[in-house]
Amino acid sequence: MQEIQFEVGGKYENMKGVFEVIAIHRDSMDIRWENGEEITTPIELQQRIIERMEHEKEMEEAKAKQKAKKAKAASSKAGKQFSGLEESDFGNTVSKTSWRGRGQLGGAVAQRFKTKQFKFNSWAVLRKPEVNWLDVKRQKQKDLPFQAKFFARVDQNRLCYGVHIPTADPDASGKSDWQTLLTWLGRDENDAWLKKQCTSHGIYLVDLGGQGFGGRLENREEQWFHAGPDNSVASLSAFLSEAGKSGSLDLRIEKEMEKTAALEKKQAIAADVAAFFDALMPLYAAMAADAP
Known part of the structure; x- marks a missing residue:
């Protein structure tokens, strides 16, 4: 670092702010800050202050670069350890399982998203055999428990995966993912799009907690049916709106x-799950894209 040479009329910055040198004496100088305050100060003192500030700035920049480098390395490693689900992963508990981790299915799926609109990371659901994926920017919002998320869960016999949309926080006001979903599904073109996805991917809708509705909602020949061929649903949006009045509907589109x-499938299951999530991205984006 070169020694700082002050010149009359030159502007410099110390911890108090930007100042101008208005006169230089033998070992001191007169300086004036932008607020008009003037003092006489030792030249060597101001040199040490500015040199220290520049050194601290360089150190902070170096730390930031190192942190970014480590984060990039960690991201590139995420999911590389995943070799597939194991027999012991299937059950109703998470004891002695690791499949939900960012070094396992969680990370393997996160790094395979094709969208550039969001940056997804995975979070293992506490004490449940389930992992969630959501946009990292949304993680810091207060309504996190009530946000739409991609998910995968297991039980003794199967793997389920799709989009999870809980009902809105009853104590909050303003926009919610749940209300956005109902409005979005209320448009004919969006309802038709979801029906098409159901046909193409074998999707159904279920309330995991069963407090809003029981059984499955399915699309058959461009018509919604609830829990059987004789229970047709005229409007999916209206049906969900009514079911959501319980205040605790746990909707899964899966x-x-x-x-x-x-x-x-072994490790290929990660690619299958990610591809399915990408297919449902318009649904997720409808709720997440304009979120605060």
Whole structure:
């Protein structure tokens, strides 16, 4: 670092702010800050102050670069350890399992998203055999428990994965993902799009907690049916709106894969899950793109 040479009329910055040198004496100089305050100060003192500030700035920049480098390295490693689901992963507990981790299915799926609109990371759901994926920017919002998320969960016999949309926080006001979903589904073109996805991917809708509605909602020949062929639903949006009045509806728009098939996929299951999530990205974006 070169020694700082002050010149009359030159502008410099110390911890108090930007100042101008208005006169230089033998070992001191007169300086004036932008607020008009003037003092006489030792030249060597101001040199040390500015040199220290520049050194601290360089150190902070170096730390930031190192942090970014480590984050990039960690991101590139995420999911590389994943070799597939194991028999012991299937159950109703998370004891002695690791498949939900960012070095396992969580990270393997996160790095395969094709969208540039969002940056996804994975979070293992506390004490449940489930992992969620959501945009990292949304993670810091207060309504995190009530946000739409991609998910994968297992039980003894199968793997289910799709989009999870809980009902809105009853104590909050303003926009919610749940209300956005109902409005979005209320448009004919969006309802038709979801029906098409259901047909193409074997999707169904279910309330995991069963407090809003029981059984499955399915599309058959461009018509929504609830829990059987004789219970047609005229409007999916209206049906969900009514069911959501329970205040605790746990909506899952999902597909399932039998345990045997999931095990046979090995590490390829990550690509299958990510591709399915990409197919449902318009649904997620409808709720997340304009979120605060």
